[in-house]
Amino acid sequence: MPEQDPFMRVKNFDEVPLGLRADQAKLEANRCLQCPTPYCVEGCPVNIDIKGFIDKIREDDLMGAIKIIKDTNSLPAVCGRVCPQEIQCESKCILGRTEHPVAIGNLERFVADYERAMGVQIPTRPKPTGKNVAIIGSGPSGLTMAAEMARAGHGVVVFEALHELGGVLVYGIPEFRLPKEIVKKEIDYLKKLGVVFKTNHVIGKLFTVEELLNELKFDAVYIATGAGLPRFMKIPGENAPGVFSSNEYLTRMNLMKAYKFPDYDTPNPRARRMVVVGGGNVAMDCARTGLRAPGTEKVMLVYRRARNQMPARSEEIHHAEQEGVEFHLLTNPVKVIANRRGWVCGLECIKMELGEPDDSGRRRPIPIEGSEYVLDCDMVVIAIGTGPNEIMFQEGCEVKRNKWGYIDADAETGKTTMEGVWAGGDIVTGSATVILAMGAARQAAKEINEYLNNK
């Protein structure tokens, strides 16, 4: 797929991959073998009829293609961009055994972008069932549930704590990977389906789950609040000004558009030399955002394991390297060093070596004694993962949670211990991917529908 040149793109926040041209899409679609038993569909967490939509592209029926995708996925322009296809649909493609797999993600993106350019059709609304569903959280899981419920004819209200809709799609994933205009358009489609969105509503504070059921008379509730609690490293000096959680850094830059300061009022964190700690997609997003921020001379990435153990998408790691992020692998921070004014001026790290495999099956990193060294920097962003946010449960919520604080929900259906309440996405599984959160919603939707129809 054509991409923005690395030397040019580090100076802007525009999207990096430019998307397939029509002729390229057609060529790629023609590579598909149209397998009688398509394994790729199994690899997709929402089981898009991949073979079907690719066939429509071959027939030049792009509107037909998007219609097939939207039967199971209401956010195709998002998924085509941010799914880790290399471990999902594309990993199952039979062509991958001999050459490279069909670029399913790029094709999905192509038809979704085509539809947006042509103008999204207003879907026909089904007959109302008279039942109402409250959805808590407007991230990928909540949005998918909203689409499923609206298509089934239920009244749907989505409650969002922030002032913008989309969850991680708007505050987390940067503009150069997922343009916010696209998220907005996908959400507009849901509005046309009849979904009502309420921003600035912190459930747990403004209304509790119990109140949604008993006082606001919702027939069912779906909790999709995500895993939005930042983890810190608990190392000395971590509260010095200049140390940020990845959530804070990305929220400022993406949601609050601090990269456009002072046109936008939220101040942008500025650094000459920035260190990002972590090896996931979020760490890559922070590092690449840092490169694009004005004034940054150097971005370093510190990760305690080896390169092939990084959880980030390979495409993101590749892009970060191309753009000039300096990787410090098998390295772990031990102390934040502050200058006389209290500001960050360095990060003391220790070198690591790989030992025996741990519970996750990956070889455990072990510190090498005496190998400490200091990275000279004036900003540290911590991107070592997130946990479940407590705010929804503070005023009391009967839903049972596990020892890590995530909701204890049925793995198949998302049913919680509370009557009429389901949960899905990161608040059940811990941080995972956009598409897994969407898959959870689709599975739960089947059961909620059944529950509502019998109620």
Place this chain on the structure above:
Amino acid sequence: MFPILEKKEMAERTICQLKIHAPDIAKKVKPGQFVILRVNEAGERIPLTVADKNPLEGTIVIIFQIVGKTTALLRKLKVGQNIKDVVGPLGQPTEIEKVGKVVCIGGGTGVAILHHLTKGLFEIGNEVISIIGARTKSLIILEQEMKAISNELVVCTDDGSYGYHGFVTQALQEAIKKNPDIKKAVAIGPVPMMKATVDVTRDPYIPTIVSLNPIMVDGTGMCGVCRCTVDGKTKFACVDGPDFDGHKVDFDELQQRLCTYLGQEKESLLFSIK
């Protein structure tokens, strides 16, 4: 959209009060809780404590000091105009319990937050001594309101232009001498003032609640910019606070973190008047 129903300049060009239509929040908010607001599409999110509420008319009151671009923008809004986003109630409510004699200390606009709490403490039958202070006479706010909910009120000014000449901490020392039976203190105001208050109530020991004012973005516990060290542990003021045991707070760290964006705050203000 959240319409402004009333507006009052409490101290000329410095402290302003707005009554906002926000019926759901008015129903739920308790003393000590706050809201986050965003004035317009390009605006930043800032936290402001709810100074009062009227659930029947569906309104909340916020009081703020004009210190930078956003508060200046807020002051410019007229009755009938809207604030784009108001989200809340956020934070933990202050524990209002009957303990006997309490002393409530407020500095500057901190008095606006203190007022809501003092009212709660007074209404459940505590004997309330209130000490409020400001730099100079024109910056004293809510004097009459505080008088109505206090058994004793001391007003202080740094320059002696009104009431007691001196800092609230000096008045506090005298009050403690006169009232050895004070069971609890509440201190709300600028960080140096809260820190000094806690130094006064350390010996003889009086449990002291402070309301912290770190930088916030979302106010819902997802970013950790408001983290503070309390009793050696990192806490998020937006979800664990904003109230904490004053004797356990690392005020120097808080003050340092509050200075993170001083340069850009000035830049933003200058850009807006250009």
